Amino acid sequence: GNSVTQMEGPVTLSEEAFLTINCTYTATGYPSLFWYVQYPGEGLQLLLKATKADDKGSNKGFEATYRKETTSFHLEKGSVQVSDSAVYFCALSESDYKLSFGAGTTVTVRA
Amino acid sequence: GAGVSQSPRYKVAKRGQDVALRCDPISGHVSLFWYQQALGQGPEFLTYFQNEAQLDKSGLPSDRFFAERPEGSVSTLKIQRTQQEDSAVYLCASSLAGTGGYTFGSGTRLTVV
Numbered sequence: 001g002n003s004v005t006q007m008e009g010p011v012t013l014s015e016e017a018f019l020t021i022n023c024t025y026t027a028t029g030y031p032s033l034f035w036y037v038q039y040p041g042e043g044l045q046l047l048l049k050a051t052k053a054d055d056k057g058s059n060k061g062f063e064a065t066y067r068k069e070t071t072s073f074h075l076e077k078g079s080v081q082v083s084d085s086a087v088y089f090c091a092l093s094e095s096d097y098k099l100s101f102g103a104g105t106t107v108t109v110r111a
Numbered sequence: 112g113a114g115v116s117q118s119p120r121y122k123v124a125k126r127g128q129d130v131a132l133r134c135d136p137i138s139g140h141v142s143l144f145w146y147q148q149a150l151g152q153g154p155e156f157l158t159y160f161q162n163e164a165q166l167d168k169s170g171l172p173s174d175r176f177f178a179e180r181p182e183g184s185v186s187t188l189k190i191q192r193t194q195q196e197d198s199a200v201y202l203c204a205s206s207l208a209g210t211g212g213y214t215f216g217s218g219t220r221l222t223v224v
Contacts, residue, residue: 004153036215041217042217043114043115043215043216043217043218044154044202044204044215045215046212046213049212091153097142097159098156098159098167099146099154099156099213100156101153101154101155102153103151103152104152104153
């Protein structure tokens with residue numbers, strides 16, 4: 001079946017540090033890949049997505065590249081801000097609707 | 112409305128009690144989804160509606176769980192005879208069409224005592 005494994009947290013960084021959250025997946029076909037973010041007290045929000053191999057998703061300074069050869073979709077940001085403190089979820093979908101999520105990584109950015 | 116609205120935000124139920132969780136999707140969104148998120152875990156798929164039709168209920172953990180969307184807009188997730196293992200955040204999401212670009216609600220946190 002489909003599954004997503006992402007880097008365990010929590011991750012604590014200083015402002016302007018570089019952030020990487022690793023995500024690898026197992027799927028039977030060619031899934032679409034997503035990063036969702038959950039800010040404190042809010043619902044899950046789509047951060048970025050990629051639908052085929054070598055696609056790069058980007059949003060709000062975050063990037064992730066769909067790597068089929070390593071079955072990975074690592075999230076990166078070059079310079080984090082306090083406002084990036086949140087829980088980040090990697091997810092995949094092989095259908096038009098059903099998402100399989102990783103366990104989430106809590107990121108805290110200190111000023 | 113502007114977003115997906117879920118109510119109540121918090122629900123405490125005694126074991127064995129029935130509960131009903133409500134989801135108001137974004138107006139016009141055809142697809143509606145329910146997910147269950149246990150503490151410290153990612154959301155797990157429960158069920159999917161397209162308009163009023165429940166197209167996939169494979170994620171419902173037992174026959175105590177029932178979801179409906181009778182008029183293709185508001186949806187209700189009902190849990191009968193709640194158990195402690197039902198304690199979780201129940202998330203609703205909607206979209207115009209699939210492809211994972213959902214808008215999620217803030218969830219209902221259910222605690223069974």
